[in-house]
Amino acid sequence: MGNFLALVQNENMKIYRRWRTWIMLALIVLLPILFGIIIAVNDGAFGSNMGAWSAASNLSFIYFLVSIFSVVIAADIVASEFTWGTIKLLLIRPWTRSKVLLSKLLAVLLFAIAISVLFTAVTAAISLILFPASPPVNASGPSTFDYFIKMLFYKFIDVLVITVFSFMISAVFRASGLAIGLSMFLLFASGILSAILSPAKYAWAKYLLFNNMDLSQYAMRESAGIAANADGMSLGFSVTVLVVYVAAFLIIAWMVFTRRDVAA
Amino acid sequence: MYMSQEPVVRLSNVTKKIGSKTIIDRLTLDIPAGQVYGFLGPNGSGKTTTIRMMVGLMSITEGDIVICGSSVKTDFEKAIAHIGAIVENPEMYKFLTGYQNMVHYARMSGVGKERIDEAVALVGLEKRIHDKVKTYSLGMRQRLGVAQAILQRPKLLILDEPTNGLDPQGIRELRDYLRVLAREEGTTVFVSSHLLSEMELMCDTVAIIQSGKLIDVRSLKAEDLxxxxxxxxxxxxxxxxxxxxxxxxxxxxxxxxxxxxxxxxxxxxxxxxxxxxxxxxxxxxxxxxxxxxxxxxxxxxxx
CATH class of the missing domain: 3.30.70 (Alpha-Beta Plaits)
Structure with a gap:
């Protein structure tokens, strides 16, 4: 019997030996560079003097792609084994299904971390290169490095939650299309859903997943001078709700994956 | 070590129910060591279901399956370590090379590179092993399937309808590997099929199943005949x-x-x-x- 890390190594091999993974990584490198240049060109035209970290914060909208790519990898990692029929050979090794599933989860999380770090590094680098003007010494808000990193970190939490959601759908329904579709819906529609089912209107709405996914809302409230714990929600509350949801997703994925017959 | 008279596989009162339908009905079967054991039955008789229960892909509703003394139900990791199998078609990762597929399974069983080379040599796939599996013919994929199944030197090799879709030459080759395995590596082989003529050519014993029930076990060895x-x-x-x-x-x-x-x-x-x-x-x-x-x-x- 080998060691558990060998299983994670296998999952990584199956992720990074595919062309599409490298296309995703290439896009994550190329898009910040491309949009950085576009912003720089326009910036010069308008004669303003944007700081590097303001530019980086502007570019961080591309981080949306990181969510999408993480969701795609998570949606595929269990479902594709069923589609390919390789699940039959994967599960007849001296490893319990729980360990196989855990190795897949770890590989997905490693991918989400790797692609996030890559994006952050590329965005920071291109911003520093294209916008060398030093920011004011007493800068605050969106023009600081702290702000840029904090915003990305909040978005990263968002990515982790949506990725685990996608992973669960993949393990439960064994269909990557459904996992991608539902995750994308959650990702795109969460703004609209939050507006309709707002915690300001319904007290119970504060327990809904999409109302807690955007952790940056508390920093926004603070800077806008609104009480941070309006409608009974706070950063701590939202983090707790997210932890409970993620735990529930993982338990459901685990229960279904370890119990159901493989008849495909 | 288990004693030679102890069966490699012991199915006792194995029952599988899906909803109200009984797929396998109190199947009891001992598979002795060192044999090529056939599992014969018409399509839909429960051969694949039985094999899926043996390798843990399906749960066992009642009864138990014991492989070399370890229960598939309660001691899965130990029981499955004795088994190499191909369940239906040998599905491989097509975007990987044959060798990368072998590395994948070798890592899971803690097997070294020398054994990969040995298994690949046994099935005669050395020349194409570094090509992507998507370029393989069905016969070559079947060979790779056999290679991954024998990788960890299993005591029991399970092949589910191994000749499906193979041409006569492929069937002949498969039969030859099985004979080599049973003779030289002492592997017990459990092979299912719906074709009796095929069973007669490769098996020592045949168990016949129909509608989920065992209806006969008979020896095909010349001395018994x-x-x-x-x-x-x-x-x-x-x-x-x-x-x-x-x-x-x-x-x-x-x-x-x-x-x-x-x-x-x-x-x-x-x-x-x-x-x-x-x-x-x-x-x-x-x-x-x-x-x-x-x-x-x-x-x-x-x-």
Whole structure:
């Protein structure tokens, strides 16, 4: 019997030996560079003097792609084994299904971390290169490095939650299309859903997943001078709700994956 | 080490129910070590379901399956470590090379590179092993399937309908590997099929299943066949006198019909000749195993 890390190594091999993974990584490198240049060109035209970290914060909208790519990898990692029929050979090794599933989860999380770090590094680098003007010494808000990193970190939490959601759908329904579709819906529609089912209107709405996914809302409230714990929600509350949801997703994925017959 | 008389696999009262339907009904079967053991039944009789329960892909509703002393139900990791298998078609990661596929499974079993090379050599895939699996023919994928199944030197090799979709040459080659494995590596082979003719060529014993029930187990070894009694027809010059010499027999279309084994055929023949009766021909009349199988399984209807 080998060691558990060998299983994670296998999952990584199956992720990074595919062309599409490298296309995703290439896009994550190329898009910040491309949009950085576009912003720089326009910036010069308008004669303003944007700081590097303001530019980086502007570019961080591309981080949306990181969510999408993480969701795609998570949606595929269990479902594709069923589609390919390789699940039959994967599960007849001296490893319990729980360990196989855990190795897949770890590989997905490693991918989400790797692609996030890559994006952050590329965005920071291109911003520093294209916008060398030093920011004011007493800068605050969106023009600081702290702000840029904090915003990305909040978005990263968002990515982790949506990725685990996608992973669960993949393990439960064994269909990557459904996992991608539902995750994308959650990702795109969460703004609209939050507006309709707002915690300001319904007290119970504060327990809904999409109302807690955007952790940056508390920093926004603070800077806008609104009480941070309006409608009974706070950063701590939202983090707790997210932890409970993620735990529930993982338990459901685990229960279904370890119990159901493989008849495909 | 388990003792040689202990079966490699012991299925006791194995039952599988899906909803209210009983797919496998109290199946009890011992598979002795070192044999090529056939599992024969028409399509839909429960062969694949049984195999999926043996390798843990499906849960066992009732009963238990014990592999080399470890229960699949309660001690899965230990039990499955003794098994190498191909369940239905050998599905591989097509975007990886054959070798990368082997590395994948080798890592899971803690097997080294030398063993990968050995297994690949045994199935004769050395030349193409570094090509992507998507460029492989079905026969080559089958070879890779066998290579991954024997990678960790399993005590038990399970092959589910291994000849499906193979051309005659591929079937011949597969049979040859199985013989090599059983003889040289001491592997017990459990192979399912719905084709009796195929079973007769490679198996020592055949268990016949229909509608989820075990209906017969019979040996196909030559020495065991010698002990089998079969209806035999003697074409003789004086049937009435011949019947007096073999009172247990009967006459049919001028022939003497008796139920005897191999030795008794020779005995009766010499007695007939000694009595001055001419023997023109001797013919074993028992229906072939194929006919019996078809009769037992109702001509292959889905149960």
């Amino acid at each position: 010698e002990d089998q009694y079969a209806e035999t027809g003697f074409e003789v010059s004086e049937p009435q006198r011949a019947l007096e010499l073999a009172p247990a027999g009967r006459l049919e279309e001028g022939r003497l019909i008796v139920t005897v084994n191999r030795e008794q055929i020779a005995d009766l023949n010499s007695r007939l000749v000694a009595a001055g009766i001419k023997v023109y021909g001797i013919q074993v009349l028992t229906r072939s195993l194929e006919d019996q199988f078809l009769e037992m399984t109702g001509g292959g209807q889905i149960g």
